Amino acid sequence: GQQVMQIPQYQHVQEGEDFTTYCNSSTTLSNIQWYKQRPGGHPVFLIQLVKSGEVKKQKRLTFQFGEAKKNSSLHITATQTTDVGTYFCAGGGTYKYIFGTGTRLKVLA
Amino acid sequence: EAQVTQNPRYLITVTGKKLTVTCSQNMNHEYMSWYRQDPGLGLRQIYYSMNVEVTDKGDVPEGYKVSRKEKRNFPLILESPSPNQTSLYFCASGKGGGETQYFGPGTRLLVL
Numbered sequence: 001g002q003q004v005m006q007i008p009q010y011q012h013v014q015e016g017e018d019f020t021t022y023c024n025s026s027t028t029l030s031n032i033q034w035y036k037q038r039p040g041g042h043p044v045f046l047i048q049l050v051k052s053g054e055v056k057k058q059k060r061l062t063f064q065f066g067e068a069k070k071n072s073s074l075h076i077t078a079t080q081t082t083d084v085g086t087y088f089c090a091g092g093g094t095y096k097y098i099f100g101t102g103t104r105l106k107v108l109a
Numbered sequence: 110e111a112q113v114t115q116n117p118r119y120l121i122t123v124t125g126k127k128l129t130v131t132c133s134q135n136m137n138h139e140y141m142s143w144y145r146q147d148p149g150l151g152l153r154q155i156y157y158s159m160n161v162e163v164t165d166k167g168d169v170p171e172g173y174k175v176s177r178k179e180k181r182n183f184p185l186i187l188e189s190p191s192p193n194q195t196s197l198y199f200c201a202s203g204k205g206g207g208e209t210q211y212f213g214p215g216t217r218l219l220v221l
Binding site: 001006009030031033041042043044045048050088090092093094095096097098099100101102 | 140142144149150151152153154157159165167168199201205206207208209210211212213214215
């Protein structure tokens with residue numbers, strides 16, 4: 001069945017360093033969503049990418065969808081302690097979603 | 110306030126004792142879904158519903174049942190819970206069609 005792999009599993013960075021998480025699907029995705037889950041919290045929607053090669057920015061966060069629509073990345077510039085949490089990608093169809101295993105980010109002050 | 114609520118938030122039960130986790134949303138969303146979250150496995154979709162009386166299986170439906178009799182409610186039923194269903198469960202709702210999903214606060218279930 002369809003699988004969505006996400007790397008790395010963990011990442012520790014010093015505050016101010018950049019961070020990137022990558023998402024790879026075994027099949028072509030119609031869209032991809034990104035979520036953030038703070039420790040002890042629930043997933044919160046960040047963004048959705050639909051078009052091949054799409055790039056979207058939200059302040060210090062940059063999201064990319066690959067040309068083949070099989071991979072995606074989330075890049076955070078100059079991390080802050082508020083960026084701590086687990087970042088998930090989710091490959092979506094219309095109603096069925098396959099989540100990546102997540103990347104847990106720790107930011108050291 | 111727009112929200113997805115789940116009850117109970119925490120539950121300890123024993124093998125074989127039927128239980129229901131409720132989920133309710135006040136955003137008039139057509140789409141609702143249940144996920145379980147386990148360490149190292151991320152979120153896995155159990156069941157989803159595209160509208161009232163319309164449900165379908167996700168990736169891990171075994172041992173679970175759902176119903177969607179009203180638009181706002183989407184209960185998750187474990188008829189005979191087993192220890193491998195110990196997990197953190199999230200309900201989500203959205204407009205469907207690949208749009209944003211809004212997650213509830215989660216229900217932590219322990220099956221002894």
